Amino acid sequence: MENYQDIRDGVTALCAEFPGEYWQKLDAKSEYPDQFVAALTDAGYLAALIPEEFGGSGLSVEATGVILEEISRSGGHPGACHAQMYTMGSILRHGSPEQKGRYLPEIANGTLRLQAFGVTEPAAGTDTTSIRTFARRDGDRYIVNGQKIWISRAEHSDLLLLLARTTAKDQVKKKTDGLSLFLVDMNAALTNGLTIRPIETMMNHHTTELFFDDLEVPASALIGEEGQGFRYVLDSMNVERTLIAFECIGDCKFFIERAKDYACDRKVFDRPIGRNQGIQFPIAHAYANMRAAELMAHEAARLFDAGERCGAEANMAKMLAASASWEAGNTCLQTYGGSGFAKEFDIERKFRETRLYQVAPVSTNLILAFIGEHVLGMPRSF
Numbered sequence: 361m362e363n364y365q366d367i368r369d370g371v372t373a374l375c376a377e378f379p380g381e382y383w384q385k386l387d388a389k390s391e392y393p394d395q396f397v398a399a400l401t402d403a404g405y406l407a408a409l410i411p412e413e414f415g416g417s418g419l420s421v422e423a424t425g426v427i428l429e430e431i432s433r434s435g436g437h438p439g440a441c442h443a444q445m446y447t448m449g450s451i452l453r454h455g456s457p458e459q460k461g462r463y464l465p466e467i468a469n470g471t472l473r474l475q476a477f478g479v480t481e482p483a484a485g486t487d488t489t490s491i492r493t494f495a496r497r498d499g500d501r502y503i504v505n506g507q508k509i510w511i512s513r514a515e516h517s518d519l520l521l522l523l524a525r526t527t528a529k530d531q532v533k534k535k536t537d538g539l540s541l542f543l544v545d546m547n548a549a550l551t552n553g554l555t556i557r558p559i560e561t562m563m564n565h566h567t568t569e570l571f572f573d574d575l576e577v578p579a580s581a582l583i584g585e586e587g588q589g590f591r592y593v594l595d596s597m598n599v600e601r602t603l604i605a606f607e608c609i610g611d612c613k614f615f616i617e618r619a620k621d622y623a624c625d626r627k628v629f630d631r632p633i634g635r636n637q638g639i640q641f642p643i644a645h646a647y648a649n650m651r652a653a654e655l656m657a658h659e660a661a662r663l664f665d666a667g668e669r670c671g672a673e674a675n676m677a678k679m680l681a682a683s684a685s686w687e688a689g690n691t692c693l694q695t696y697g698g699s700g701f702a703k704e705f706d707i708e709r710k711f712r713e714t715r716l717y718q719v720a721p722v723s724t725n726l727i728l729a730f731i732g733e734h735v736l737g738m739p740r741s742f
């Protein structure tokens with residue numbers, strides 16, 4: 361497992377400019393971390409997965425994961441900008457040379473933000489192939505109608521990677537056929553049939569509902585072949601799961617470091633609370649689980665970077681890491697006692713932020729169903 365110490369040092373130094381108070385203020389007002397995202401872009405980290413020929417850093421998924429991990433470990437919230445990285449999988453592997461030439465250099469230099477990934481719908485939920493948003497071909501354009509929910513950062517993004525049906529589910533042989541992927545210009549769409557409605561959530565996540573009412577999208581926005589979008593989106597989803605696993609590892613390290621320090625410093629009954637095994641063992645347990653999840657996250661990234669199948673490892677890494685970060689967060693909160701609930705220590709904020717990852721981008725049950733069916737060969741449950 362490579363350590364990428366240079367990347368870790370660079371990201372840690374950048375994050376030191378954005379301490380807990382910065383994130384606390386944004387959290388209190390549900391504001392977007394514009395300054396942080398700009399700093400990350402200027403330093404080249406947000407363009408980690410964009411090849412050098414298009415102005416990016418051309419890093420591997422493993423190195424990119426380390427960037428996100430260090431943001432989390434430092435107490436920041438990479439959820440504000442991670443989509444720019446994981447949506448790359450679809451565009452790099454399936455976008456046309458024209459699409460790459462037109463968008464990637466501007467995404468790399470920060471002129472354009474690609475921060476929104478539009479998959480989930482209210483009626484379909486986890487059952488992605490049942491989405492109803494429909495893009496109908498009409499000459500050199502598509503007309504899009506439908507609705508999405510939980511589309512994060514849509515108000516802070518210039519581009520949206522949108523999954524829509526182009527053939528109805530009952531008209532295709534395989535339910536994964538007939539779905540297409542589009543790169544939508546959000547600024548043009550906002551005056552042409554797209555409405556965005558923000559959703560308030562328990563953490564600062566800038567998530568929204570999207571309504572498409574005869575939205576016109578040029579045919580040139582289609583990624584790859586019509587009807588193959590589900591297959592393309594799997595590349596982005598595997599990268600997304602792997603990178604979220606790295607974020608959760610960073611959360612684990614944040615919680616474990618804070619819990620360990622507090623357990624050594626805080627004295628009750630004339631001794632550090634960390635001398636009590638009731639406090640010490642849960643922290644040690646969280647550390648062991650973090651390390652196991654960390655190895656799986658690196659394995660998933662290594663496989664993706666080598667162009668090998670990584671679906672099982674990406675799913676398992678995300679599940680193990682989300683579970684480990686939740687355990688570490690809970691342990692840290694318990695170690696801090698009452699102080700864990702005070703906003704000034706960032707524990708309660710990180711605790712809220714890391715909880716999401718057992719539900720999104722895919723919930724634990726669905727990962728278990730994937731392992732049961734596709735890895736172990738047990739009967740399909742749905």
Ligand SMILES: Cc1cc2nc3c(=O)[nH]c(=O)nc-3n(C[C@H](O)[C@H](O)[C@H](O)COP(=O)(O)OP(=O)(O)OC[C@H]3O[C@@H](n4cnc5c(N)ncnc54)[C@H](O)[C@@H]3O)c2cc1C
Nearest residue numbers: 477478479480485486510511512567720721722723725742
């Ligand atoms: C803050 C936030 C940000 C998000 N950002 C995005 C985004 O940017 N883009 C995007 O496309 N989506 C986004 N999502 C959506 C997210 O991916 C979904 O919420 C998630 O996939 C679960 O879907 P659902 O909420 O519809 O739950 P449902 O599908 O309604 O499921 C509800 C519960 O039932 C369980 N369940 C359902 N079916 C089964 C089954 N067959 N067996 C066992 N258990 C089952 C699920 O595991 C879950 O626990 C976001 C969600 C949140 C909350």
